[in-house]
Amino acid sequence: AELTAAKLLGESAGITRFGTEAQFARHAGVAPVPLWSANPGRHRLTRSGNRQLNAALHRIALTQARMPESLGHTYYQRKRDGGKTKRDAMRCLKRRLARVVYNNLTLDHHNRTTPQHDAA
Template identity: 50%
Template sequence: GAARLLVEIADITRFPNRAHFASWNGTAPIDASSGEQVRHRLSRAGNRQINRVLHIMATVQLRNPTEGRAYFDRKKASGKTSMEAMRALKRRLSDIVYRCMISDAVATMAAGPGGHRGTTTDSSVTDSHPPAGSSEKSLPGPAVTQDRTLLPAVS
């Protein structure tokens, strides 16, 4: 799931806020109200692969006593149906994924050119020809092959 998120989302900074991200992944609620009945339903649009990953995350959260399970139970206690509570949980997970990926992107930008804190352009990490120690240098000349002595066959 994490790999799918990284591949499909690519650059999280292309989404200006969590609402745009939720709309893109299909977890933003759609108004399905009629008359005095105020309801929202889950969008069938958006990136279905990311939506599936979020659905699996929500399902796993519901199987175990986690914060997600407590959130789902609070939504059910407030009068939401199971489907509505699941929609709310998926949106909450979408917001958490967005927040984590944004914080990682900010940390990476602050890290430096090599991707690690303290890395400079003078570092061997970013140099095209890193220095080689004596143990890393190749041996001069071709390797010499030695004849192997065959062991006698055991009968």
């Protein structure tokens, strides 16, 4: 777990580089890309982006999808029950995890850069 967290921190190279979580997801390679020439409404993952960051998110997604009591498993099952294939459900979970990672890194950066006031 610590190595994956370190990989996320190192490969993101400073969360302030990204203005939105969508930009972070695009950098990680987990933003869906529409398939214009195929069926409308279908998406695939982009092959661009940081492959190391994508691999770290993939490891987290696999672990979350396999743990019955986790929020990731619940989300994955909801997508599967909604008619998504295993691959599509995993793509959705990776995108969701990218959002969570971005929000946590942004909050952590804000907390580190905001001066703390001592209680009187």
